[in-house]
Amino acid sequence: MSKSYPGCIANDSVSLKVAPGEVHAILGENGAGKSTLMKMIYGVVKPDSGQMLWNNREVVIEGPAHARKLGMGMVFQHFSLFETLTVVENIALYLDPQDVGDMASLRQRIIDVGIEYGLDVNPDRCVATLSVGEQQRVEIIRCLLQDIQLLILDEPTAVLTPAEAEHLIVVLKQLASKGCSILFISHKLHEVNALCDRATVLRAGKVTGSCVPRNSSPSDMAKLMLGDELELKHDFAAGKRGEMALALKGVEVEPSDTFSIHLRDINLTLNAGEIVGLAGVAGNGQDELVDLINGELTPTSGDIRVPLGEIGNTSVQARRRMGLAVVPADRIARGSVATMNLSENNLLTGCVNHGVRGGLIDWKFVKQRAQDIIKRYAVKAIGPDDIASSLSGGNLQKFIIGREVEQSPNILVCFHPTWGVDVGAANLIHQQLIALRDQGAAILVLSEDLDELFLLSDRLGALCAGRLSPLENKSKVSLEQLGQWMAGSFEHQENQHAY
Numbered sequence: 304m305s306k307s308y309p310g311c312i313a314n315d316s317v318s319l320k321v322a323p324g325e326v327h328a329i330l331g332e333n334g335a336g337k338s339t340l341m342k343m344i345y346g347v348v349k350p351d352s353g354q355m356l357w358n359n360r361e362v363v364i365e366g367p368a369h370a371r372k373l374g375m376g377m378v379f380q381h382f383s384l385f386e387t388l389t390v391v392e393n394i395a396l397y398l399d400p401q402d403v404g405d406m407a408s409l410r411q412r413i414i415d416v417g418i419e420y421g422l423d424v425n426p427d428r429c430v431a432t433l434s435v436g437e438q439q440r441v442e443i444i445r446c447l448l449q450d451i452q453l454l455i456l457d458e459p460t461a462v463l464t465p466a467e468a469e470h471l472i473v474v475l476k477q478l479a480s481k482g483c484s485i486l487f488i489s490h491k492l493h494e495v496n497a498l499c500d501r502a503t504v505l506r507a508g509k510v511t512g513s514c515v516p517r518n519s520s521p522s523d524m525a526k527l528m529l530g531d532e533l534e535l536k537h538d539f540a541a542g543k544r545g546e547m548a549l550a551l552k553g554v555e556v557e558p559s560d561t562f563s564i565h566l567r568d569i570n571l572t573l574n575a576g577e578i579v580g581l582a583g584v585a586g587n588g589q590d591e592l593v594d595l596i597n598g599e600l601t602p603t604s605g606d607i608r609v610p611l612g613e614i615g616n617t618s619v620q621a622r623r624r625m626g627l628a629v630v631p632a633d634r635i636a637r638g639s640v641a642t643m644n645l646s647e648n649n650l651l652t653g654c655v656n657h658g659v660r661g662g663l664i665d666w667k668f669v670k671q672r673a674q675d676i677i678k679r680y681a682v683k684a685i686g687p688d689d690i691a692s693s694l695s696g697g698n699l700q701k702f703i704i705g706r707e708v709e710q711s712p713n714i715l716v717c718f719h720p721t722w723g724v725d726v727g728a729a730n731l732i733h734q735q736l737i738a739l740r741d742q743g744a745a746i747l748v749l750s751e752d753l754d755e756l757f758l759l760s761d762r763l764g765a766l767c768a769g770r771l772s773p774l775e776n777k778s779k780v781s782l783e784q785l786g787q788w789m790a791g792s793f794e795h796q797e798n799q800h801a802y
């Protein structure tokens with residue numbers, strides 16, 4: 304199969320065979336062409352040339368509905384849910400009308416599948432109120448509701464907690480043992496190792512290798528993807544903690560709707576020169592905490608302070624002017640505007656401090672800045688005029704991280720910093736965050752990737768049901784301890800009132 308876009312061959316005569324019941328990994332660095340290949344199989348993208356055989360018969364997939372009819376399902380890297388509809392309504396729209404039945408029984412089937420696979424989600428909730436991780440659960444559940452022969456998963460575990468991801472692997476193994484084939488894209492190579500029977504490696508749109516993951520270590524697979532020159536850093540020196548940069552004291556935020564999490568008595572101090580990592584299962588108040596610090600939510604009580612004074616009621620723009628930068632969890636819906644080019648996307652958050660003089664946009668400057676980010680963060684794009692939606696997921700993530708880090712903020716809040724980026728790029732992002740910390744920035748990282756949190760953080764804690772656990776130096780926190788905090792097992796802490 305081949306597919307070209309202006310200025311880029313996304314897939315160049317790619318051949319792939321998947322047997323019934325086989326779990327087949329597609330590996331490759333960001334922009335290698337993995338999603339394009341999956342989208343062609345599922346009928347979202349029309350191939351320029353090539354042939355597809357399904358159960359030994361040639362097929363031309365008309366579109367996703369046709370693919371589903373044949374017994375394929377796909378969980379996309381970026382969600383394909385209607386935000387204003389409920390979970391059950393979304394699933395009803397996805398399924399073939401004759402498979403829907405009445406809404407009450409569909410609702411019950413969603414609950415049953417959720418229980419069976421440990422993918423708990425309330426069918427009556429509006430999708431807009433779900434966290435990223437919960438939305439991903441809906442995507443997975445809706446595929447499992449149909450009679451499925453091939454399940455395509457484009458980074459399904461990127462935002463799941465380790466326990467959820469482990470559980471999903473068990474589920475997928477069960478599905479495969481019943482004869483369902485699985486195409487699995489993941490940058491988490493230990494998962495590929497644990498789950499997959501075979502792996503095909505793509506590089507710059509071409510198949511460049513294959514392996515049996517069981518017989519290959521994650522670093523062997525990383526080398527197959529990225530080449531021998533790859534040098535990954537696996538630990539970083541501790542930061543030098545400076546003065547308080549941001550402090551939340553006794554902050555409470557009452558929920559704005561029935562599905563938001565009630566943040567209660569949040570006491571959190573971020574100091575210059577340190578990274579604080581927060582673990583937590585999606586939907587435990589992470590979105591609300593980020594919105595609170597960002598200025599999109601106002602505290603009901605308590606105060607938020609920077610060295611210059613109280614900022615709890617100041618605007619988003621005023622906070623950015625003070626040196627706050629934020630990388631949101633969802634790069635498509637919140638982090639960028641898909642139809643704007645990279646220069647314009649750069650301007651969206653950069654304009655508060657740079658690129659606008661006397662009310663006029665300095666396009667030369669803005670473009671140059673976007674070009675610098677592309678270069679520095681190895682973003683695969685032709686240039687600053689590329690529209691955001693033409694970038695692969697990982698490359699857009701690198702661009703958004705670059706956009707925020709390059710503003711040299713005093714305070715950076717980073718939600719899922721390496722969601723969907725390949726191992727090489729994840730390492731580059733980690734190094735940039737550490738460099739920013741060492742320049743004196745205070746950084747808050749929220750992630751469900753515990754390895755990442757242990758690697759980056761100077762202090763660690765967790766959010767559970769809108770409450771914050773104690774924050775301890777990394778050396779004093781075990782994995783088990785963090786797991787207990789994530790499950791809400793901690794006493795209410797007064798000891799973090801730091802000013």
Ligand SMILES: Nc1ncnc2c1ncn2[C@@H]1O[C@H](COP(=O)(O)OP(=O)(O)OP(=O)(O)O)[C@@H](O)[C@H]1O
Pocket residue numbers: 308309311312313331332333334335336337338339340380683692693694695696697698723725
């Ligand atoms: N609609 C589009 N218009 C223009 N270029 C596109 C489009 N979709 C994909 N591309 C380009 O095709 C190449 C392959 O993209 P693809 O999304 O398949 O990569 P990927 O391997 O899935 O990357 P990632 O791991 O980051 O998701 C990239 O260079 C991307 O910019």
